Amino acid sequence: MLKIKDLRVKLEEEDKQILKGVDLEIGAGEVHAIMGPNGSGKSTLSYVLAGRGGYEVTGGTAHMDGLDLLDVEPEERAAAGLFLAFQYPVEIPGVGNMTFLRTAVNAQRKSRGEDEMSAAEFLKVVRAKAKDLKIDAEMLKRPVNVGFSGGEKKRNEILQMAMLEPKMCVLDETDSGLDVDAMKLVSEGVNALRDGKRSFLVITHYQRLLDHIKPDVVHIMADGRIIKTGGPELALEVEQNGYADLLAEVA
Amino acid sequence: MSAPNPRAAATEALLDTLKMPEGGCIEVARQAALARLRAMGLPQRRDEYWKFTKPDTLLTADVPSAAPFDNEEGLLFDDFDRLRIVFVDGVFDANASDDLSLEGVTFDRLEDICCTDIHWAKDIYGVLETRGQTPVQRPFAALNTAYATDGIAIHVTGKPSKPISLIYIHDSRDSDAILHHVVRVESGAEVTILENGPAAARLNECMEIDIADGGTLHHIRAQGRDPERRAVTSMFTRLGKESVFKSFTVTVNGALTRNESVIELTGDDAVAHVAGACVGDAGGDRNFHHDDTVFITHDALNCESRQVFKKVLRNGATGVFQGKILVKAGAQKTDGYQISQALLLDDDSQFLAKPELEIYADDVICSHGSTTGAIDETALFYLRSRGVPKKEATTLLTLSFLAEAVDEIDDAALAEDIRTRLENWLSRRG
Numbered sequence: 001m002l003k004i005k006d007l008r009v010k011l012e013e014e015d016k017q018i019l020k021g022v023d024l025e026i027g028a029g030e031v032h033a034i035m036g037p038n039g040s041g042k043s044t045l046s047y048v049l050a051g052r053g054g055y056e057v058t059g060g061t062a063h064m065d066g067l068d069l070l071d072v073e074p075e076e077r078a079a080a081g082l083f084l085a086f087q088y089p090v091e092i093p094g095v096g097n098m099t100f101l102r103t104a105v106n107a108q109r110k111s112r113g114e115d116e117m118s119a120a121e122f123l124k125v126v127r128a129k130a131k132d133l134k135i136d137a138e139m140l141k142r143p144v145n146v147g148f149s150g151g152e153k154k155r156n157e158i159l160q161m162a163m164l165e166p167k168m169c170v171l172d173e174t175d176s177g178l179d180v181d182a183m184k185l186v187s188e189g190v191n192a193l194r195d196g197k198r199s200f201l202v203i204t205h206y207q208r209l210l211d212h213i214k215p216d217v218v219h220i221m222a223d224g225r226i227i228k229t230g231g232p233e234l235a236l237e238v239e240q241n242g243y244a245d246l247l248a249e250v251a
Numbered sequence: 252m253s254a255p256n257p258r259a260a261a262t263e264a265l266l267d268t269l270k271m272p273e274g275g276c277i278e279v280a281r282q283a284a285l286a287r288l289r290a291m292g293l294p295q296r297r298d299e300y301w302k303f304t305k306p307d308t309l310l311t312a313d314v315p316s317a318a319p320f321d322n323e324e325g326l327l328f329d330d331f332d333r334l335r336i337v338f339v340d341g342v343f344d345a346n347a348s349d350d351l352s353l354e355g356v357t358f359d360r361l362e363d364i365c366c367t368d369i370h371w372a373k374d375i376y377g378v379l380e381t382r383g384q385t386p387v388q389r390p391f392a393a394l395n396t397a398y399a400t401d402g403i404a405i406h407v408t409g410k411p412s413k414p415i416s417l418i419y420i421h422d423s424r425d426s427d428a429i430l431h432h433v434v435r436v437e438s439g440a441e442v443t444i445l446e447n448g449p450a451a452a453r454l455n456e457c458m459e460i461d462i463a464d465g466g467t468l469h470h471i472r473a474q475g476r477d478p479e480r481r482a483v484t485s486m487f488t489r490l491g492k493e494s495v496f497k498s499f500t501v502t503v504n505g506a507l508t509r510n511e512s513v514i515e516l517t518g519d520d521a522v523a524h525v526a527g528a529c530v531g532d533a534g535g536d537r538n539f540h541h542d543d544t545v546f547i548t549h550d551a552l553n554c555e556s557r558q559v560f561k562k563v564l565r566n567g568a569t570g571v572f573q574g575k576i577l578v579k580a581g582a583q584k585t586d587g588y589q590i591s592q593a594l595l596l597d598d599d600s601q602f603l604a605k606p607e608l609e610i611y612a613d614d615v616i617c618s619h620g621s622t623t624g625a626i627d628e629t630a631l632f633y634l635r636s637r638g639v640p641k642k643e644a645t646t647l648l649t650l651s652f653l654a655e656a657v658d659e660i661d662d663a664a665l666a667e668d669i670r671t672r673l674e675n676w677l678s679r680r681g
């Protein structure tokens with residue numbers, strides 16, 4: 001599904017290398033987790049995959065089912081099935097959440113040559129999915145993320161993911177800012193999308209989320225590289241001992 | 252006598268090329284306006300309120316020619332039931348207009364305001380314009396009062412069942428129109444007036460509006476898409492007690508537009524909103540210069556005024572906003588709000604704003620703000636990451652920028668019509 005090879009990224013404006021050769025392969029239907037100290041480059045990796053400006057790829061490749069991600073526009077990556085749940089979801093005053101969702105869903109359908117969803121059908125689907133995530137109708141009417149609490153913003157990201165039905169989901173600290181109940185809701189939302197084909201890359205600092213969304217593989221990222229890869233037990237190890245031992249191992 | 256100064260000389264030179272229509276009971280008002288105009292002279296670039304907008308092309312004896320635009324979208328409001336009053340190049344066209352009868356309103360053409368008896372319009376024609384000449388002089392309005400060639404007097408005594416629609420067709424590339432309308436909304440009456448179209452290659456329009464106690468006027472204007480047309484418009488509105496005035500203007504294209512709005516709140520608890528949304532592109536051989544100049548005077552208790560102006564500018568387009576709120580002594584509990592914002596779609600465009608507050612009462616709430624900005628890159632990426640193409644995402648963000656102004660239109664269907672036009676314009680460019 002996702003194949004990243006020796007990906008090297010620096011900041012466009014500064015002479016600062018952030019990703020120093022990332023290798024990562026995620027098969028169809030797999031769930032991978034990335035953990036790692038603050039500033040190690042996890043969000044940068046997710047942004048570069050999604051196509052945010054401000055970064056310069058200095059080496060390596062990233063493919064999704066054969067599509068050279070780095071070669072196409074952000075919207076084309078999305079239409080091809082890539083989704084990034086933002087660590088910090090963006091507020092867009094003046095654009096209604098519903099309009100936003102419908103524009104996104106229909107834009108993707110259009111670019112895939114599918115029929116647009118009718119207003120009525122869309123409303124029905126979005127209401128049902130919002131209900132599962134305990135997002136009330138009033139929140140759907142408000143401008144995108146404006147006045148949403150931290151947890152509401154994260155739930156809104158998962159709602160977008162549920163509506164867009166991507167094949168490769170990247171979740172950047174979707175658990176941060178969530179209370180215990182919301183964490184369960186969000187995890188259920190994610191698990192409901194697990195169908196054996198769809199793949200997930202879950203960036204998190206906490207084992208807690210991984211209790212709900214069980215990963216097949218756990219990676220540890222430090223200083224712009226994946227320094228260790230293992231099974232779910234790796235997350236437990238981090239939870240108990242922190243990163244010191246792991247960092248020492250590679251040093 | 253001493254030699255005339257350059258301003259006076261320029262004024263006389265232009266007046267020599269104009270001919271004042273004769274007769275009618277407004278002749279006295281015309282002569283008085285001419286005297287006013289001579290006293291103040293035509294505007295010059297160094298004048299305080301003409302610093303940002305060059306008046307030159309509005310003052311030439313020969314009209315800078317402007318090709319009529321073939322609007323494949325048709326005119327705005329076409330789908331609405333309304334009483335149509337058509338002017339072609341600034342001349343009333345009876346054949347193209349509906350029969351001028353509508354319950355709750357009477358109409359008179361400017362030239363038909365007869366002198367044999369007292370006409371209500373006499374108390375307004377040139378009168379509100381004169382009031383609006385202090386403290387800031389408005390020479391184009393005085394010129395208009397003196398030389399207007401056509402226009403309509405609208406007397407609203409009830410609540411007509413449909414909007415009154417003034418339709419301005421631009422036919423000749425050298426037309427120079429001077430239109431002057433007078434509106435009186437009687438106590439408790441309510442009406443919607445639509446204005447639509449470029450009117451002429453060059454337009455000088457003046458509208459004097461008198462709203463009696465408890466009267467309501469909704470005014471929605473669309474200034475036509477002809478890229479080369481020029482327009483200077485002046486609106487003078489006086490509001491009585493508990494009356495309501497809501498005015499919205501949408502401007503798409505046009506080489507030069509100067510819209511002045513002078514509003515006087517003279518009765519307690521009156522409400523005046525004036526808003527504008529403009530989108531302009533000065534790319535290729537086009538020009539776009541759009542100027543909103545507003546002066547609102549609070550002279551009564553507990554009145555509310557709102558100014559909401561939004562401009563989207565690209566390819567070297569220029570936007571100007573000069574807005575003032577004057578709160579007179581004794582106008583307590585005034586609630587005044589003013590916002591002017593520009594969205595610059597490139598580095599070549601510019602927005603010049605001069606917001607002013609002058610307050611002589613102590614128990615008031617007045618706020619004003621002005622911003623200039625570009626498309627929010629973070630929001631743009633967020634939308635694109637959800638699959639919305641860049642062009643569409645830019646349009647969506649631009650429309651959201653304009654929304655606060657368009658939302659000033661109370662009628663949802665009319666607002667939607669305008670929003671669609673703006674969206675179409677933006678989508679054509681992206």
Ligand SMILES: Nc1ncnc2c1ncn2[C@@H]1O[C@H](COP(=O)(O)OP(=O)(O)OP(=O)(O)O)[C@@H](O)[C@H]1O
Binds near residue numbers: 038
């Ligand atoms: N646009 C930017 N400008 C300056 N520095 C940046 C920028 N983007 C990333 N960085 C730097 O790159 C490094 C990696 O940042 P990144 O956000 O990818 O880390 P992270 O692993 O997601 O951290 P966290 O766990 O705190 O979310 C940090 O040192 C960060 O300060």
Ligand SMILES: [Mg+2]
Binds near residue numbers: 042043044172173
């Ligand atoms: Mg991060």
